[in-house]
Amino acid sequence: MAVTRTVLVHPLLVRITHWINAFAITCMAMSGWQIYNASPLFGFRFPAWATLGGWLGGAIAWHLAAWWLLAINGLVYVAYGLALGHFRKHLLPITPVLVWTDFRAALALRLRHQIGQYNAVQKLSYVVVLLLLILAVLSGLALWKPVQFQALAGLLGGYEVARRIHFVAMAGIVAFVVLHLSLVILVPRTLPALITGRARAKPDASQ
Numbered sequence: 001m002a003v004t005r006t007v008l009v010h011p012l013l014v015r016i017t018h019w020i021n022a023f024a025i026t027c028m029a030m031s032g033w034q035i036y037n038a039s040p041l042f043g044f045r046f047p048a049w050a051t052l053g054g055w056l057g058g059a060i061a062w063h064l065a066a067w068w069l070l071a072i073n074g075l076v077y078v079a080y081g082l083a084l085g086h087f088r089k090h091l092l093p094i095t096p097v098l099v100w101t102d103f104r105a106a107l108a109l110r111l112r113h114q115i116g117q118y119n120a121v122q123k124l125s126y127v128v129v130l131l132l133l134i135l136a137v138l139s140g141l142a143l144w145k146p147v148q149f150q151a152l153a154g155l156l157g158g159y160e161v162a163r164r165i166h167f168v169a170m171a172g173i174v175a176f177v178v179l180h181l182s183l184v185i186l187v188p189r190t191l192p193a194l195i196t197g198r199a200r201a202k203p204d205a206s207q
């Protein structure tokens with residue numbers, strides 16, 4: 001009979017930064033939609049219930065406050081991920097063959113989920129969202145201080161192009177969140193582990 005034990009699957013720092021990140025991104029997206037509504041780039045506005053800040057000035061205050069949280073928290077997570085090998089161990093390798101194999105297995109409902117071990121599609125989505133967050137921050141800086149960050153704004157193609165890049169990065173991040181939450185609903189046993197850090201594992205399961 002297999003004996004079960006609990007193992008640490010998500011280190012404390014990953015858990016703390018993940019939840020701060022989720023809070024900061026929610027505030028940034030909702031306040032960003034309020035800012036967008038003041039001068040829409042496209043032919044639609046975001047519904048008032050989905051926005052934060054109440055008016056343009058309030059939304060900018062929320063957006064900047066949440067930005068500091070996101071930036072400092074993101075730097076801590078990236079420094080940890082690089083210095084202690086978290087990215088190498090958990091978010092890599094990602095190869096087209098591995099992604100395709102896991103994607104096909106997921107479509108055929110044959111992809112087994114072992115808590116603490118991400119499949120290749122999951123790894124790819126995490127790396128893509130981290131890159132989109134960096135793009136959102138860089139384009140946001142170019143929009144916030146176009147004079148001080150002139151070189152950055154120029155590199156992104158100017159203020160108007162930076163505005164579109166910022167919107168596309170936001171849309172990609174929101175699409176990730178929708179997919180991410182759908183997967184958590186499909187495999188809900190992954191959630192407690194991201195809160196407590198621990199999960200039950202068979203004696204032979206590796207971390």
Ligand code: HEM
Nearest residue numbers: 014021022025026090115116126129177180184190191194
């Ligand atoms: C809002 C923005 C969010 C972003 C950008 C995000 C991003 C991420 C990333 C990058 C990881 C991998 C962490 C690592 O090991 O380094 C992760 C894992 C995870 N996230 Fe999120 N997340 C977000 C929100 C949420 C929310 C709201 C929930 C649940 C209500 C959630 C549930 C989870 C779970 C359960 C895992 C672990 C998955 C597993 O063990 O297979 N995330 N998330």
